[in-house]
Amino acid sequence: MNVRVKNKRRFGLWCIVFLLMFLNLIFAINKRLSNDSTISKKQKIALNYKVLAGDKDGSITYSESKYFKKYIIDCKSNNSLVKWEEGKEYIDISLKKDEIKKLNIKVEESSENKDIYYDDSSNNLMIKIKKAYNENNFVNVDSNDAKKIVVLIAKEEKPFRATVVLDAGHGGEDKGASYNGLFEKDITLKIVNFTSEELMFNGFKVVKTREKDELLYLNQIAKIANEASADLFVSVHINSNKIDKYKGVSAYYYDVNGFQKDERIKLARTIQKELIKNDNWEDRGIARESLSVLRNSEVPCVLLELGFISNYEDRSKLMKDEVLKNFGINITKGVSNYFSAE
Ligand SMILES: [Zn+2]
Numbered sequence: 001m002n003v004r005v006k007n008k009r010r011f012g013l014w015c016i017v018f019l020l021m022f023l024n025l026i027f028a029i030n031k032r033l034s035n036d037s038t039i040s041k042k043q044k045i046a047l048n049y050k051v052l053a054g055d056k057d058g059s060i061t062y063s064e065s066k067y068f069k070k071y072i073i074d075c076k077s078n079n080s081l082v083k084w085e086e087g088k089e090y091i092d093i094s095l096k097k098d099e100i101k102k103l104n105i106k107v108e109e110s111s112e113n114k115d116i117y118y119d120d121s122s123n124n125l126m127i128k129i130k131k132a133y134n135e136n137n138f139v140n141v142d143s144n145d146a147k148k149i150v151v152l153i154a155k156e157e158k159p160f161r162a163t164v165v166l167d168a169g170h171g172g173e174d175k176g177a178s179y180n181g182l183f184e185k186d187i188t189l190k191i192v193n194f195t196s197e198e199l200m201f202n203g204f205k206v207v208k209t210r211e212k213d214e215l216l217y218l219n220q221i222a223k224i225a226n227e228a229s230a231d232l233f234v235s236v237h238i239n240s241n242k243i244d245k246y247k248g249v250s251a252y253y254y255d256v257n258g259f260q261k262d263e264r265i266k267l268a269r270t271i272q273k274e275l276i277k278n279d280n281w282e283d284r285g286i287a288r289e290s291l292s293v294l295r296n297s298e299v300p301c302v303l304l305e306l307g308f309i310s311n312y313e314d315r316s317k318l319m320k321d322e323v324l325k326n327f328g329i330n331i332t333k334g335v336s337n338y339f340s341a342e
Pocket of ligand 1: 169176177237
């Protein structure tokens with residue numbers, strides 16, 4: 001009996017010793033982590049901030065073009081607007097603490113060179129992104145996905161090489177072509193939003209004729225392009241026909257008495273060539289057509305008919321965001337090629 005009690009005591013003693021050792025270890029690890037060796041002394045500005053990695057695996061993704069660095073912050077819920085301030089060297093974005101999906105924190109040797117930091121020690125989550133230039137940095141909620149915040153940081157002092165006016169055909173009570181609750185006005189707005197994001201990232205200033213579901217009169221549309229001192233005007237539409245076998249994409253141009261005829265044909269051709277490169281669209285080519293927005297525009301312009309809502313195959317494609325995004329990418333390539341071919 002005595003012996004057993006002794007053993008129990010000894011066992012209890014060992015337990016306490018191990019527990020103390022374990023706590024000590026935890027304490028040591030904690031202390032090391034809180035030291036935060038990732039921030040160099042040079043970066044006093046980011047004193048309370050920890051380095052954040054923006055890459056494809058996290059909820060902050062990073063990509064860059066010749067003109068901009070782009071960070072997309074993936075949030076849990078929809079944002080209508082985002083709170084941000086522009087300081088001398090950094091842009092500070094304030095989010096609700098649990099708003100961001102998953103902070104992708106990478107503690108690496110090279111992380112000293114990163115230019116994005118976070119601080120979650122206060123009530124809000126603050127994200128700090130380094131600027132290169134004072135002007136032309138943008139923070140916006142993605143027009144097609146309100147859970148995403150898009151940050152563009154200019155890599156050049158003047159990142160815009162031209163101005164493009166984008167027109168999302170129809171709007172408001174003018175629904176355009178439709179099929180079973182699917183409306184042309186909604187698809188064109190989505191395509192224009194995707195195109196706008198691509199164009200900006202690739203160094204084009206964008207002016208949209210409409211940002212939301214609203215009606216614009218035809219004479220208003222060309223006027224916006226003329227007054228924006230734009231270099232190009234692109235109007236986006238979806239086609240429809242009583243005969244449902246018609247399908248594919250086409251680009252319309254028009255010249256009044258030969259006005260800008262060569263440029264306008266070149267623009268239509270260049271964009272059309274890119275449009276058919278993805279998603280197996282039938283190539284209906286380019287055509288000359290006296291359409292109001294083309295007639296009244298003073299700058300080279302094109303009206304795109306991107307698929308037939310009346311055709312089953314086209315309609316199925318038009319319901320997919322990836323397809324509409326490809327239109328945005330390809331319109332941008334066309335615009336880019338138009339300028340570089342000069
Ligand atoms: Zn239309």
